Amino acid sequence: MKECKDCLQLKSKDCFYVRYTTKDGLYSVCKECHKAKTKANKKYERKITVSVPNRCVPPWLTENDWEAIKRVYAESKALTEQTGVYHVVDHIYPMRGRTVSGLHVPSNLRVVPAVVNARKANKVLDTEETWV
Ligand SMILES: [Zn+2]
Numbered sequence: 001m002k003e004c005k006d007c008l009q010l011k012s013k014d015c016f017y018v019r020y021t022t023k024d025g026l027y028s029v030c031k032e033c034h035k036a037k038t039k040a041n042k043k044y045e046r047k048i049t050v051s052v053p054n055r056c057v058p059p060w061l062t063e064n065d066w067e068a069i070k071r072v073y074a075e076s077k078a079l080t081e082q083t084g085v086y087h088v089v090d091h092i093y094p095m096r097g098r099t100v101s102g103l104h105v106p107s108n109l110r111v112v113p114a115v116v117n118a119r120k121a122n123k124v125l126d127t128e129e130t131w132v
Helices: 031-041 043-051 063-083 114-120
Strands: 016-018 026-030 087-091 109-113
Touching: 016 031, 026 031, 063 087, 063 109, 087 114, 109 114
Parallel strands: none
Antiparallel strands: 016 026, 087 109
């Protein structure tokens, strides 16, 4: 059992999302409170726009491209909620890579568990199998 910091209710551990950066590996607020929060202040979306450097967003992106990008982020959110494993959108070619600079375009995006993305850091690896 774990107490939710928001609603202060004691809930079973599967009522909390997984967060690999915390000590017990779980969010401090329960899924319900977490959902309510992200819906209310849309912090999630704001973070995304801020974390993408302008130079990585090509001016030639079309409406369709933006829709595709939105879909990738929606997919990572849905996967996080469905599996309880924190998923993030990964740039296959990292935007801050040492030798290459990837672009914030649909073809350079994919959804991976956050743990995998952290391990990969800003490196480009030849095959998926080497890090998945
Ligand atoms: Zn709660």
